[in-house]
Amino acid sequence: MPSKADRRHAGERRAFKTWVAPYLARHRLQLGVAIILGITAGAFACALMVTSGYLVSASAAHPDSILLLFVPLILVRVFGVGKPVIAYIERLASHDWVLRMTSDLRRRLYLSLERTAGASRQVGDVMGALSEDIGHLQNLYLRSVFPLIVGGALYLMAAVCLGAIDLRMGLFFAAGCGVAAIIAPAVSLWAGAERERDRKQAKRDLYTELADNVLGIADWTCSGRRQDYLARHLDLQQRSSACEIAARRFDRRRDLLVQASFGCVAFAILLWAAGRFGGQPAAVSDAANWIAAFCLGFFPLTDEFSQLPGAAVEGAGHLGALEHLASVASTSDAPADRAPMQEAAPCAPVGSKPAIALQDAAFRYPDAPADALDAIGLSIPYGQHIAILGRSGAGKSTLKALIHGDLSPTRGSIEIDGAPSCSLGEQMPRIMSVVHQDPYLFGTTLYDNLCVGRASATREEALDALDKVGLSNLVSSLPQGIDTMVDEGGLRFSGGERHRIALARILLADAPIVMLDEPFAGLDPVTESKLLATLLDVFADKTLIMITHHLKGIEHMDRVVFLENGSIALDGAPADLKRTSARYRDLVAFDQGL
Numbered sequence: 001m002p003s004k005a006d007r008r009h010a011g012e013r014r015a016f017k018t019w020v021a022p023y024l025a026r027h028r029l030q031l032g033v034a035i036i037l038g039i040t041a042g043a044f045a046c047a048l049m050v051t052s053g054y055l056v057s058a059s060a061a062h063p064d065s066i067l068l069l070f071v072p073l074i075l076v077r078v079f080g081v082g083k084p085v086i087a088y089i090e091r092l093a094s095h096d097w098v099l100r101m102t103s104d105l106r107r108r109l110y111l112s113l114e115r116t117a118g119a120s121r122q123v124g125d126v127m128g129a130l131s132e133d134i135g136h137l138q139n140l141y142l143r144s145v146f147p148l149i150v151g152g153a154l155y156l157m158a159a160v161c162l163g164a165i166d167l168r169m170g171l172f173f174a175a176g177c178g179v180a181a182i183i184a185p186a187v188s189l190w191a192g193a194e195r196e197r198d199r200k201q202a203k204r205d206l207y208t209e210l211a212d213n214v215l216g217i218a219d220w221t222c223s224g225r226r227q228d229y230l231a232r233h234l235d236l237q238q239r240s241s242a243c244e245i246a247a248r249r250f251d252r253r254r255d256l257l258v259q260a261s262f263g264c265v266a267f268a269i270l271l272w273a274a275g276r277f278g279g280q281p282a283a284v285s286d287a288a289n290w291i292a293a294f295c296l297g298f299f300p301l302t303d304e305f306s307q308l309p310g311a312a313v314e315g316a317g318h319l320g321a322l323e324h325l326a327s328v329a330s331t332s333d334a335p336a337d338r339a340p341m342q343e344a345a346p347c348a349p350v351g352s353k354p355a356i357a358l359q360d361a362a363f364r365y366p367d368a369p370a371d372a373l374d375a376i377g378l379s380i381p382y383g384q385h386i387a388i389l390g391r392s393g394a395g396k397s398t399l400k401a402l403i404h405g406d407l408s409p410t411r412g413s414i415e416i417d418g419a420p421s422c423s424l425g426e427q428m429p430r431i432m433s434v435v436h437q438d439p440y441l442f443g444t445t446l447y448d449n450l451c452v453g454r455a456s457a458t459r460e461e462a463l464d465a466l467d468k469v470g471l472s473n474l475v476s477s478l479p480q481g482i483d484t485m486v487d488e489g490g491l492r493f494s495g496g497e498r499h500r501i502a503l504a505r506i507l508l509a510d511a512p513i514v515m516l517d518e519p520f521a522g523l524d525p526v527t528e529s530k531l532l533a534t535l536l537d538v539f540a541d542k543t544l545i546m547i548t549h550h551l552k553g554i555e556h557m558d559r560v561v562f563l564e565n566g567s568i569a570l571d572g573a574p575a576d577l578k579r580t581s582a583r584y585r586d587l588v589a590f591d592q593g594l
């Protein structure tokens, strides 16, 4: 049976293949260019100090003619200007593709999480993946891959160059700087990787517990266990801090060793250069300038080498992050019985009056024993007002998610204007607006909340939309009118008012299809009637899909579809159904409490 470490390594390898390798392959050209630029910038920094050292020393000797300094002067200028320019281009090239890559990764992770939204996953876990793990991935390239390759290449180049001048000095340099370039990274990896994993795990536990406890804070408080909650939180925080302190202590000791080895090498270079170039006959006195050149030329290399141990540890930490990322997103590997959601493949733009067509559409949740929806055939022409009804569990929310493109059918097709709904991706908000059961208002002004529908909406347009949904009196009664702050969650407004504000948002968005999910949930009958009248009025010329439990006001819709056990049991105009279907008459009578 494989050990825990074997399983972890296998998981890391799998995660590397899925989350890193494709990006390395796709961006290999940019990666190669950035690495070559990084090595060149490092070599220029070193050459700048060598030529500066030489120039300073030669100038101090008051040469007979300034022309004797001409070559070092030119070189100092070339390396002085070249180094920052190359470093700047390198930063630009590396950051550009790294940021593109991480934004793509975030999107990919989000898509994989969205597909299984509502599944048993802890909020803190997802937050950890989105913030810490992807942030870590971003730093893998910038703070691990680049410094390790660039520092390693400079280490080899410097050792070879010095060895070519003097083999013994080259070997001493390789051994002394090898402490920073090889030994310290290896020891850090060996000793630090486990510690880094513990640190991340402690932090993740802290996030997970915090998110869980904040969501359940009312229960902690009501049950009189606030102190328990605080004690648990403090305990986790202390564990996380202890890991941080241990990591810092290790880093300090390692850095001391690295700096001591640099000191030894610098001293050795000084002695070696003094021995080799000092005491030369006066005729070749400029050779003494090389003492300064070699000593100063060493210091930019120490900047490169001293980053390597930290880069190695960070790289190891990154592998842990990868494993976690892969475990959080593991459900993105679509099960065999479920069609994977398509990732917004480019498709033809949907027209301004789109029709919706479902043909023999079926959907089964992963691991569910039966289809949640089966053989759904629906053709909804543009402008139709349709109510989708059904008891709890009939499949209404699943149908809503399929039409909105959040899920893709396991069989059959769902198309909007001929394009599969799940392929519409970023086009969807322009095509379809959705009002959920409990619309959310953000803790900003009423105007900003309305601009969620359309960022460019003017105040006049926002006021007009509020007027259309019957809220102009409410707005004029607010202390700062449309600029009044809305408490987070919109708590200063009633449920009916929140729904109307959400409708005003949708009016501003002006999408041709509007989907309402239980728009009357939690509203009293009078508010419900008024809201229905408003809805039918303001969305008169749009496709309106209303998903609801009950039949109040259903006679005002063009069409009613009744779902039962995942299939369509009734479909027709309310007046026709009332005339022809005893079942429908029974349902209406039951809903009215007759």
Ligand SMILES: Nc1ncnc2c1ncn2[C@@H]1O[C@H](COP(=O)(O)OP(=O)(O)OP(=O)(O)O)[C@@H](O)[C@H]1O
Pocket (backbone or CB within 6 Å): 118, 119, 365, 366, 368, 372, 390, 391, 392, 393, 394, 395, 396, 397, 398, 399
């Ligand atoms: N994530 C899921 N995994 C497995 N089965 C699910 C999942 N979500 C819903 N189901 C099942 O699919 C069927 C349809 O559920 P759906 O939520 O679409 O019904 P609904 O009509 O919207 O119910 P309600 O009115 O209570 O929201 C139900 O049997 C439900 O148990």
